[in-house]
Amino acid sequence: MSTSKGEKLTQVAVVIIAISAVVVSVWQGRISQQQLELTQQHNRLTVKPYLDITRFTNSSTNTYEVIMTNQGYGPAIIKKFELMHNGTAYKNWNAVLRAAGENNNIRYLNNFDSGSVLSSGKEETLIRLQTKSSKKGITIKIIYESIYQDEQELEFTF
Numbered sequence: 676m677s678t679s680k681g682e683k684l685t686q687v688a689v690v691i692i693a694i695s696a697v698v699v700s701v702w703q704g705r706i707s708q709q710q711l712e713l714t715q716q717h718n719r720l721t722v723k724p725y726l727d728i729t730r731f732t733n734s735s736t737n738t739y740e741v742i743m744t745n746q747g748y749g750p751a752i753i754k755k756f757e758l759m760h761n762g763t764a765y766k767n768w769n770a771v772l773r774a775a776g777e778n779n780n781i782r783y784l785n786n787f788d789s790g791s792v793l794s795s796g797k798e799e800t801l802i803r804l805q806t807k808s809s810k811k812g813i814t815i816k817i818i819y820e821s822i823y824q825d826e827q828e829l830e831f832t833f
Contacts (some may be wrong), residue, residue: 719823722749724795726819728831730809737807738782741815741833744798754826755818756787760811768802775811780804787817809833 678686725747731740745751757764758771765771768784783803793799801815814832821827 719821719825720748722823723747723821723825724749724751724793724819724827726751726793726817726827726829728801728815728829730833732809737805738803739806739809739833740783740803741801741831742798743793743801743817745793745795747821748795749821750795751793751819752822753787753791753793753817753819754789755816756789756791757814757816757818759814759816771813772802772804775813777804777806777811780806793819 724745727744727746729742729744731742732738733740758768759765760771760774763774765774767786768781769778772778772781772784781802782805783800785799785801811833814830817829819827819829
């Protein structure tokens with residue numbers, strides 16, 4: 676049995692339609708994958724913390740203050756809070772301020788442990804000193820992460 680011209684044309688059309696359907700399905704799958712990746716990236720950014728440090732000096736009261744703020748959208752989970760004076764690491768504010776000769780000038784201290792959380796928009800005073808000079812040779816290094824465990828680092832020297 677031979678096939679007529681019309682039947683051959685129909686068979687070719689069916690094959691072309693089938694191949695087109697496969698191509699469109701693969702293309703649609705790729706677009707869906709890209710949309711999923713963009714959604715995941717968006718979700719990470721909507722909870723990304725951003726720690727910032729600001730210092731204030733009040734010359735009338737000779738007060739020097741260092742404040743940490745979470746300017747990001749999500750909580751910052753502190754993994755490591757390091758204090759250094761002239762390259763030497765210390766475990767807490769009292770030790771580093773003793774090394775810097777500032778232990779008699781302490782007005783307020785705030786040490787962070789691993790696992791401490793600074794929520795979005797929150798502000799914490801790290802240290803307040805009664806002093807004229809803002810140059811102490813002290814470095815604060817904070818390693819923190821988002822709830823997605825994206826790690827970031829903040830370093831500040833005064």
